[in-house]
Amino acid sequence: MHKKALSAMLRERRALISPESHGLARPTGQGRRAPGLSQQQVDLLLNRAIHTYHRLESGTYHNPPVGLLREVAQLFRFDEQEWVSLCRYARDEDPPGPLRPSAGKEIPGMWQEAVEGILHPAYITDASWDMLACNSPFTEMVPDGRVPGNMMRFMLLDPDGRAILSDWETAWAPLLVPQLRAALVARPDDTVLRGIEREVLADPLAGPLYEAGGAVIHPDGDERPIRHVKLGPGWLRMCAAQPLASPGARLIILMYQQGPRQDGAPAIRSGRTWAGLPPA
Incomplete structure (x- = not known):
């Protein structure tokens, strides 16, 4: 627990919530000068026992339950990044899932220009793997330039996807199904993901692979074989990142190498030189 950061964050955001906005009177007791909700009013609005919120804000509530943190975050109108910070300050861990079901479903419009x-x-998908943005080099590597509506469904179930993903049953599918399973753990009520899961389980090839499980949850740094529609067989080196404002969304950059697999670039560490100059 990070008491100082947690207390400052909660106290600042509590001060921004007016009691009147929740049908409560502003406290007028002796010595009461702080703006916003009182700690007791937070307990009242959350239907929690008296002093529950005080323990959280003061840092004396060790390992507070995620349910309490979620209720506080929703009451204080936290965004997704603030929700992550709250869980890290209070529990020393990232949250088990997004604060709101809508998280990860959209990105700022400037990302389209960035991808282009x-x-x-390169492409960006939302938290359900629905396509949000892609560039022309991506459309050139898929059959007929047809941009998939959902990348997970395309890679796991679409015949065109299986055709261009070389060695699909060994090099691709076993690494994709754990990502789908992990996403459902974080977003169990996501109807798009549940629909894909049902299709996968009903598929004679993908179903057994899904049931077998696996631990891979992201493709960052992977190298996998592919049949580029225009350039032929080769290898993809994959870079994966997340737009910070949209948890669960993914930016995927696919660096294609024609022909046989080649050694990848070494890891990048601080202290490297740039253009022959020593580090500052």
Whole structure:
């Protein structure tokens, strides 16, 4: 627990919530000068026992339950990044899932221009793997330039997807199904993901692989074989990142190498030189 950061964060945000906005009177007791809700009013609004919120804000509530943190975050109108910070300050861990079901379903419009400026094939999907943005090099590597509506469904179930993903049963599918399973753990009520899961379980090839499980939850740094529609067989080196304002969304950059697999670039560490100059 990070008491100082937790207390400052909660106290600042509590001060922004007016009691009147929740049908409560502003406390007028002796010495009461602080703006916003009182700690007792927070307990009242959350239907919690007296002093529950005081223990949280003061840092004396060790390992508070995620349910309490979620209720506080929703009452204080936290965004997704603030929700992550709250869980880290209070429990020393990331939250088990997003604060709101709508999280990860959209990105700022500037991301389309950013993706178009990437030289390699690149795309962004939302938290359900629905396509949000892609560039022209990406459309050139898929059959007929047809942009998939959902990348997970395309890679696991679409015949065109299976055709261009070389060695699909060994090099692709066993690494995809754990990502779907992990996403459902974090977003169990996501109807798109549940629909894909049902289709996968009903599929004679993908179903057994899904049932077998696996531990891979992201493709960052992977190298996998592919049949590029225009350039032929080769390998993809994959970079994965997340737009910070949209937890669960994914930016995927696919660096294509024609022909046989080649050694990848070494890991990047601080202290490297730039253009022959020593580090500052």
